[in-house]
Amino acid sequence: MTQMDEARKGIITEEMKAVAKSENVSEEFIRRSVEKGTIAIPSNIARDIEAVGIGKGLRTKVNATIGTSTDILDVDMEVRKAKVAMENKADTLMELSVGGDLDAIRRKILSITNIPVGSVPVYQAAIEAIRKKGAAIYMDEDDMFTAIEKQAQDGIDFMAIHCSVNKETLKRLKRQGREGGLVSRGGAFISAWIVHNEVENPLYKNYDYVLEIAKEHDFVISLANGMRAGAIADSTDRAQVQELIILGELVDRAREAGVQTIVEGPGHIPLNEIAANVMVQKKLCRDAPFYMLGPIVTDIAPAYDHIVSSIGAAASASAGADFICYVTPAEHLALPFPEDVKEGVIATRIGAYVGDMAKGIHNGELDLKMANARKKLNWEAQFESAMCPNEARRIRNERPPADPDTCTMCGSYCAVKIVNEWLDDASTDVFE
């Protein structure tokens, strides 16, 4: 029985209890939300992991993607990247390897992680077709379902499946054109396959079979957004909106089948379009958890795209997005190294936290603790309230002040110290 089926029977599962505890909400709220499909808990029946809830009323979650490429195939580095992501408090991980022994890498990553792990099964189907038959367009329909089945059996907790890239969306895409083309790898494989074979996407045509596999293993379907814009100039275009309508219909069908879903969103999108995108997506997908990829809010800052995306994450979370895929400084340039993973996770966590303050998920309690610690010039308390205490401590220790109360920014002219001398002194009344 899936989490959704159990929720419908009024059962509160161990996973629901764990999510309620970590989010400080009632177990019944989680059960009702899983029942409605507004919260998803990715947890394959084959895995024993820390349950993570994604959706309405919960803290915005952060995903880190890792995985080999055809140029850089270093499995040990991917293991380090997974560990760095977890050390820096990523909530979930996506294993997106496209180079080397894909089964072995996936199983290795699953064996060292205790957070939900996601995948994109069409990568494996396409890459195996390229290796055996010379091109992704020679994938069999069976190859696509075999990859899903195999990854489900291995314990993948959520899968990005490209069911909504169909003839209708491609017709719209072709008719309107694109300044920045198509940037979804899975979307590219599937669209090339449809165009070459002149038949409908099997993942769309046989969606009921996808649902059957998901139900058997209770993984969450992350309905992939193959038409997401890869350039600000293409944001919120007709192809994206056409696909979104189909995504909404696929959410309905998954709920009927008792399968949990998450819906992927943009992509590259200007700041002023984020709130509208979240609103329309939530409306058409009946409040399904919304997974923003980034988003990237300007195209012109490669090497700093983690900052670009942190801004997008803050705006998305404040508008109601539930799940954010990180972006690293290497985005658009190269395969990320472990230090890029660290920067990406932290930048996205900051964006999500800022958005959650606006969303009312937290009341700025930590910010208040930090403000009080700063006023008291209590450095240890400041580090305790910091999102990244080690980095904060490193910077201070590298440049020690002459007066240990202050820091080297203002030194003897520390504004806080000067004002503290009279502000909280009951014997001092400046107006008498």
Ligand code: SF4
């Ligand atoms: S020295 Fe300046 S920056 Fe440092 S704590 Fe004092 S007021 Fe703040």
